[in-house]
Amino acid sequence: MAYLTAVVTLFGLLSIANLILTLGVVRRLRAQRDGSPPAAKGDPFQGSGLSVGQRVGGFSAHDTEGRPLTRDSLREGMLVAFLSPGCLPCEELLPSVVESARAAGPGRVLAAVVLNEDDGARPDAFVAALSPVATVVVTRLDGELARAFDIQGMPTGVRMGREGRIADSGRALLRVPHPTRAGA
Structure with missing residues (x-):
């Protein structure tokens, strides 16, 4: 049971890290789009x-x-x-x-x-x-x-x-x- 709890906890932590990284990428893409010249919009x-x-x-x-x-x-x-x-x-x-x-x-x-x-x-x-x-x-x-x-x-x-x-x-x-x- 301890093994199963550790695996579920690990997957939960990896999911949270993945979510944080994804939000960072989205934020960076929005910043690039907003700062781009009119020809690129x-x-x-x-x-x-x-x-x-x-x-x-x-x-x-x-x-x-x-x-x-x-x-x-x-x-x-x-x-x-x-x-x-x-x-x-x-x-x-x-x-x-x-x-x-x-x-x-x-x-x-x-x-x-x-x-x-x-x-x-x-x-x-x-x-x-x-x-x-x-x-x-x-x-x-x-x-x-x-x-x-x-x-x-x-x-x-x-x-x-x-x-x-x-x-x-x-x-x-x-x-x-x-x-x-x-x-x-």
Whole structure:
């Protein structure tokens, strides 16, 4: 009987120690989450450091047709897609962004093709795919356009709200929902 009492007491003490350690881990995870930058909250793939409701910074850029673009060019409801050649997730989402732009209509999607000087990937394929259906800007991650949106990673989608403010952001905006076939 003494042996059984010792085993039960040992398991009880181990359970209490386990509970204390688990609470410590939860507390540490909460502290990390609360101290994290806005891009890490909510959507884990969100690549804009700007939060919903924040105003996009000022910028001046030219699209591939030579037309000037500024923050005032961003209309409510417009999708701004940041993609980079050589980025595998960006390449996977490219057909979806093209389809979104085709469905949205002219002037409703701004595609920013962000060059990465480290990998030397050329923007030609992205520009060729996006130009017929979207306004395309070729820029760098340290360029005015990416800084205005505080881009932290790619791919990133941003839906514009009123007065140049962010209405929504995250990678999910770049995905086109596939319609379900009748009878499938």
